[in-house]
Amino acid sequence: MQAASAGREQTGWASEIRALRREPQLLLAIGLLFLMFAVFIIYPFIKLILVPSALDWALAITGKEFQEAFVHTLFSSLLSTASAMVMGFLYAYAMNYTDLPGRRFFQVVALLPSMAPTVVSGLAFIMLFGRRGFITYNLLDLKVDLYGWFGLWVVQTIAFFPLAYITISGVLKSISPNLELAAQNLGAKGFYLFRTVTLRLATPGLASAFLLVAINSLADFGNPMLVGANYHVLATEAYAQVVGAWNLPMGAVLSVFLVIPTLIVFFIQRYYLEKNSYVTVTGKPVAGLTRVTVSPAVRWMLFAFCCFISLSILLIIGVVCLFAFTRTFGFDYTFTMDYFIEGVLQSSSLKNSWMASMTTAVFTTLLGIALAFLTLRRRFPGRAVMDFLAMLPVSLPGTFIGLALIMAFNSGPLEMTGTLVIVVVGMTLRQLPVGYRQAVSGLSQIEKSLEQASTNLGADSLTTFWKIIVPMLKNSLSVSFVYSFMRSMNTLSTVIFLISPEWNLASINIMSLANQGFLTVASATAVGMMLTIFLTFGLAKLILRDQINIFDL
Amino acid sequence: MNFKKMAAAFLTGACMLTAIGCGGGGGGEKPKDAKAEQSLKGKEVVLYVSFHEDTTKELAKGFKEKTGCEVKFIRLPTGEAVARLIAEKDAPKADVWLGGTIDAHEKMKAEGITTKYTSPDEKNLPAAYVDKDGFWKGTYLETLAIGVNEARFNKEFKGKVEMPTKLEDLLNPAFKGEIIMPDPAKSGTGSTFLTSVVQCMGEEKGLELLKGIKANVAQLTPSGFTPAQKCGAGEFLITVNFLSDQMNVSNKGQKIISTVFPNAGWTLCGVSKLKGAPHDAAANAFIDYMMSKEAGDAMVKTANGIACNPKSITPAGSKPLNELPLYKDYDFAKAGKEKDALTAKFAGL
Structure with missing residues (x-):
């Protein structure tokens, strides 16, 4: 018919x-x-x-350690996604809405961590702030143990900052400055302009960026393994089940659990956010119009912030190089x-x-x-x-x-x-x-x-x-x-x-x-x-x- | 679905994260020139080996010098070797499986993959280290030990507490947050520790002791090797894992004082002949060679293991086999059966 x-x-x-x-x-x-x-x-x-039998499913749902891993996964990834987003947004805002000195430098530095696996930030963290870390132990002589959720949070924030920055920067670039200039001409300025125009226009894009970062951090494997230690998440637990305990079906169940939150996120992004997109369609910024919407005080605060982030990134890469080419960094500085x-x-x-x-x-x-x-x-x-x-x-x-x-x-x-x-x-x-x-x-x-x-x-x-x-x-x-x-x-x-x-x-x-x-x-x-x-x-x-x-x- | 074969691919990851029981590092010295018989000149033997590369090369060289036989080998971690052996059951590509913990050799025996071979040289070994049914033979022994970072102990703990030499010492609150050991659910080293303590002390008392120790443990690692490395680096004061791993770290300069504690759990790294081995005579000769003093020496030098042949040298810093306070009655087969139930109980402590 x-x-x-x-x-x-x-x-x-x-x-x-x-x-x-x-x-x-x-x-x-x-x-x-x-x-x-x-x-x-x-x-x-x-x-x-x-692959998994009904029994495996039942065991995984009722097992205390798996429930715990599920909660850990959601908690730690949402926490670090949120902080990475905040940092990424501030950084991207500074790059796109100000004329800070050294912007080209900041832009390049922010991309550097994406040249190495995310686990490198965990590696650097242990070398700098671990129980025998160069800063915590050699310099400050502190006795700290940052293995666990806190260390993982710090590390994942740094690890996912570049992704957050790149995506948010894309969102901000696609906002036409025309609207903001128009609002400025009508008398809006400062935080009011930011809140009512920029943020409003960027929200759907930001939400998409949030979900993208969240998916990546939910499934991340290396840093939870390295820095999380006894703080188990689903990705590491699935691996341990398969490789350590020889329980492949259980590993499969846990990886399916991991898919559930990411699939939900995917559907929200795809069928809700994209339909309610406020992003202006003119696309590329209009040539000749530069938007300078921040006050000098904010500008210098952003500058300080960008310096802090860039220095942190350079510190990570620096310490990795130092460990790679000295015999035992912190004790024996012979080049090798x-x-x-x-x-x-x-x-x-x-x-x-x-x-x-x-x-x-x-x-x-x-x-x-x-x-x-x-x-x-x-x-x-x-x-x-x-x-x-x-x-x-x-x-x-x-x-x-x-x-x-x-x-x-x-x-x-x-x-x-x-x-x-x-x-x-x-x-x-x-x-x-x-x-x-x-x-x-x-x-x-x-x-x-x-x-x-x-x-x-x-x-x-x-x-x-x-x-x-x-x-x-x-x-x-x-x-x-x-x-x-x-x-x-x-x-x-x-x-x-x-x-x-x-x-x-x-x-x-x-x-x-x-x-x-x-x-x-x-x-x-x-x-x-x-x-x-x-x-x-x-x-x-x-x-x-x-x-x-x-x-x- | 063919899980076993599938597992082969997983275990590559395992080989790196979960330290294989029978592996070692360290520098290799040349073995003394053996009196050459060269009876197998022109022949070859194919091995699946779960030792580290340098140990394997040393053994292959020694065997060739002795018999003239070429040695071909593929290095596979214990779990992966098991998977591959099962997959190739009907048409084995190798003659001998060398290395790998005895529980895995027991499994291969039960699956009908390995075969009986009585070596004329197995009388060199204590009876406990040779399978009663004639399938596997021990090559070297891995024993658990308490390792202490020497520099840190001297600096921070000396005078305040005694150096820990037995498991009960680990209950001391001074060591809270300073102990690192492998997770019994994820590491063979860890499960050897758990099952041997429970077998020796009985379930109730054993778990009671482990509960106390666990309260002081800062990290349970998925790999059996990690605790030694992190203890050597000074991140943690105390490690409980295999002696050979501690010695490998210690010999590289980060000094660990290792004590084999009373009734320490242990495991053997075995050698078994495969059923339907393509090169029968060479396979037998290789197993004979593994019982020899020279082979034992090579393993001690390169892997810091304790050779099952009592005539072989003892690793520097360790006592001879018969003087170690091992838990003599440790039952591999029983441990294998109880493992899953016990790891679940341990997780709940």
């Missing part, structure tokens, strides 16, 4: 299908993408949910290359990380743009489903993805465990939403008429895609490439279950070395990681010059 009525309309399913039939290549591409989603997202997740040789030069893990991350970056960028092109510019049945599936992984904690993949692909025709392939699949799934999101926003800013002209001149979808879309999206492409490369190099939770003796990764090495107490080699590996990322970007910039956009995230 529906088919019959649709036959008469021009926009129904039937006409969409008829249009597809004229372009077999397009049909093939759509089919392949759906097959990919089915194999790598839907199938593993069903498998994961089917031993740790760097052991952790970086003699270890194949950095090379593995680089290879996997590069492949991932290529895949996510291409897949992202292909998906964006299809969902935005082509009409076919199941478009909304495709859009949903491409964004879904953003809400899935890394441990969940890792466990699901390993259960799905440990046997059968697609046996991939113990290879680098499964690592790349995991990373790609995790980064896909970034590539997709980036491509969607890039594509939305491009006029359709160019593509239509291409089509009118006889080009099919594939030709249009390669000849028109890809070159025009150069900028968004390079951003998602850089971003997914960096995130993949640094990811921990996604790959912890996927690595094998032959295919160990540098981020895991840093965490496990630090966790066993080998702070020096862990530091050296972290330095090697940052150097690798810098060198890669430097090289890319040298070769591609203006073809790639790296440092302007």
Whole structure:
């Protein structure tokens, strides 16, 4: 019946299908993408949910230690998300709404921590403020034990500050200064202007940023392991169940528990916030209009704040370098290359990380743009489903993805465990939403008429895609490439279950070395990681010059 | 669903976070040139090894010098080796599984993966360190010990409290927040501690003692090795874990005073022949070699373990095997059965 009525309309399913039939290549591409989603997202997740028995579920729900871990997870991640957001907002506000001296410096420094795994901030924290920390013990001779929720809070705030800053900065940039200038002309100023215009306009974007940071910190693995100590959270507990207690079904249950809050967050973000978005649509700031809306006192307070944050970040990176290249920092300051040789030069893990991350970056960028092109510019049945599936992984904690993949692909025709392939699949799934999101926003800013002209001149979808879309999206492409490369190099939770003796990764090495107490080699590996990322970007910039956009995230 | 195989992939993480019972570090010295028989020249033997790399290389070299046989090996942590052995049950790729704690060797015996082999050299070993049914043989022994950071003890505690040498000493309130030990639920070292204390003292008294100690413990770690490292660094004063781990840290310069406490729990690192081993004669010869004094010496030097062969050297700073106050009646099989119930009880203390 529906088919019959649709036959008469021009926009129904039937006409969409008829249009597809004229372009077999397009049909093939759509089919392949759906097959990919089915194999790598839907199938593993069903498998994961089917593993635990009813008894496991009951045990997990009634078990006191698991309830405790659940509460800890929510409490600690919401707390550190809130503080990271406040700091990120102040920093981003200072960068976008003032003309502070040294803004370029502040901008670069804020991005530095994202070049290393979040666990590096925990590592630096232990080295500086731990029970034998350089500051707490060597300098101040204090007897403190900051392992536990407090230390975790401090560390996670620093660890997630860059993410909060980057997202909030994006939100603030997208607010048109016209509205604020208009309000200023009408007499609003100071805090009143901030509260009634800026904050009002930024709220939906801020809420989205909050949720993004929250999802990441809910699933974070390294710092709870390293700094949380006896303060167990779901991510570490799921890992311990699988690896320590040999209880895979329980690990699966706990990772499902972790998905519940993140999925709720995802749906709120997607179906509530996006519909109530106040963000002005003109997009980029209007050239020539600079907004200076803060009083001198506030300006200097912000300056002091930015200095404090930047110094903290430089302190973290500094102490990691010092530990990496001195024999025993705090006791023996002899320069040594031993740790760097052991952790970086003699270890194949950095090379593995680089290879996997590069492949991932290529895949996510291409897949992202292909998906964006299809969902935005082509009409076919199941478009909304495709859009949903491409964004879904953003809400899935890394441990969940890792466990699901390993259960799905440990046997059968697609046996991939113990290879680098499964690592790349995991990373790609995790980064896909970034590539997709980036491509969607890039594509939305491009006029359709160019593509239509291409089509009118006889080009099919594939030709249009390669000849028109890809070159025009150069900028968004390079951003998602850089971003997914960096995130993949640094990811921990996604790959912890996927690595094998032959295919160990540098981020895991840093965490496990630090966790066993080998702070020096862990530091050296972290330095090697940052150097690798810098060198890669430097090289890319040298070769591609203006073809790639790296440092302007 | 094939859980075992799946577990193989997980255990890579485990190998780094959960220190494998039978592993070690330290520098390797060259073994004395053995009288070469070279009877297996041109042959090869394939091993799955759960020792550290340098120990394995040292043993492979010694065996080759003695017999002329080539040694091929893949290094796998205990849990992962188990997973792989089970997966390959019908067509084993290796001849011998070397290393790995005895509870895992017991499991392989029960699964029908390993096979009987009576070595002419097993008479070198005390009877307790050889399987009564002839499946596994012990190579070296890991014993629990109380480790104390020497520098910190001398600076902060000397004169005020006695150096702790037995478990009851750990109940002293002066040590509150200064003890670190592995979590029995997550680490083999931790579960060896828990089950041996309970077996030796009986459940009620054992758990009572552990409850008191737990109140003083600052951190329960998922890895058996971490406590030694953090004690060596001075973060914590006292560690309770395997002696060899403490000595590995101590020998690198961060001095730990280790005491094997009375009735200390222990475990063996075993060697077993695999059923259907492709290279039968070489496998037997390798197991014979593992019972020798030279092999014992190599393990002591590279891993700081205590060799099961009493003629082998003792690690520097440790007493000979027969002088250690070990809990002689420790029952591996019983410990394995009770482990889950006991770890749950310990968590609730």
